[in-house]
Amino acid sequence: MKRVVFNQKGGVGKTSITCNLAAIGASLGYRTLVIDLDVQGNTTHYLVGEIDAEQFPAEAQGVAGLFKQTVGSRKMRQNPDSFVWETPYENLFLMPSSPVLTSMEKELESRYKIYKLRDALVKLESEYDRIYIDTPPNFNFYSKSALIAADAVVVPFDCDTFARQSLYALMDNIAELQEDHNPELDLEGIIINQFNAQARLPSELVEELEEEGYPVFSTYLNTSVKMKESHREHRPLIDLAPSHKLTQQYLALHAELEEQAREAA
Ligand SMILES: Nc1ncnc2c1ncn2[C@@H]1O[C@H](COP(=O)(O)OP(=O)(O)O)[C@@H](O)[C@H]1O
Ligand SMILES: [Mg+2]
Structure with missing residues (x-):
């Protein structure tokens, strides 16, 4: 099962949702891979902390390494799994982002590498029970690659009016991508994040x-300072605060997603 978390708006919770759902799945025994396609590398940072740039030459690592080897000589190609790192958490693996993704993008696009992530994930799929993909806040080469590679997409929504406007554009983009490249892509639902039940x-x-017919998950995620603490400590909520209210909401959301995916299968 390959699931992408996408919204072209920044700050809506893509990274938080990707990492926390993945960490919960891993804690429940699913062998889980997280792929960080955002050049900002927030997911990478969240799950493994600071990276020693000398020890890990950026262009040979993670997502950048995977894409780089699709350009040029075929001889030296490595298995996609060689771009995957362990994390401190059992069952949780990471294909990290890197700052060089920005400078690589034009070349990858002009050489039509948009299907390469899909090809790599087809190979990786047998090794992992769940693959989660975090995306940049743009409808660019990397997020399109992810939407083409995935079986399903979830869309975080942070309950502000601007987010709603951009949601319509987002749904159009997803529909167009489904039509052009990936008719099998399942829009699983909208995840309500930073919900405040007190406000109207x-x-x-x-x-x-x-009412407009969008699929919305029935579990809403509240705003909590625990989330910031969790990022700061590089510890997903299930590890940092398993009994916290937000963690419990994440567990319920994870169960809802799994249940829905079972029914769809
Ligand atoms: N449920 C939440 N409660 C409080 N803060 C949150 C919550 N979800 C996300 N945040 C915070 O909002 C900011 C943006 O979240 P992030 O997951 O990085 O979004 P994106 O990846 O879409 O840019 C981060 O500082 C994060 O800590
Ligand atoms: Mg992010």
């Missing part, structure tokens, strides 16, 4: 989305 606007926004 968020509840109204969510109701309207549902």
Whole structure:
């Protein structure tokens, strides 16, 4: 199962949701791979902390290494698994991002490498029970590669009116990509993040989305300072604070996703 977390708006919770759902799955025994396609590398940082740039030459590592070897000589090609790192967490693996992804993008695009991630994941799929892909806040080469490679997409929504406007554009982009490249891609649902039940606007926004026929997960994620602490400590919530309310919401969301995927299968 390959799931991409995508919204072209930044700060809506893509990285938090990718890492925490993946960490929960791993803690429940699923062998889980996280792929960090955002050049900012927040997911990489969250799961493994600071990276020693000398020890890990950027262009040979992770996602950058995987894409780099699709350009040029075929002889030296390594198995996609050689770009995967262990994390401190059992069952949780990471294909890290790197700063060189930005400078590589034009060449990859002009050489039509948009299907290369899909090809790599087809090879990796047998090694992992779950693959989660975090994306940049753009509809660019990397997020398109992810949407082409994935079986399913979830869309974080952070309950502000601007987020809603961009949601329509996002849904159009996903629909176009499905039509052009990946008709099998399943829009599993919208994940309501940073929900404030006390305020009126968020509840109204969510109701309207549902009325418009968008699939919305019934578990909402609240705002909590624990999330910032979790990023700062490089520890997903299930490790840092297993009984915290936000962690419990994440567990419920994970269960809902798994249940829905079982039913769809
Ligand atoms: N449920 C939450 N409660 C509080 N803060 C959150 C929550 N989800 C995300 N955040 C914070 O919001 C910011 C953006 O989240 P992030 O996951 O990095 O979004 P994105 O990857 O979409 O840019 C981060 O500082 C993160 O700690
Ligand atoms: Mg992010």
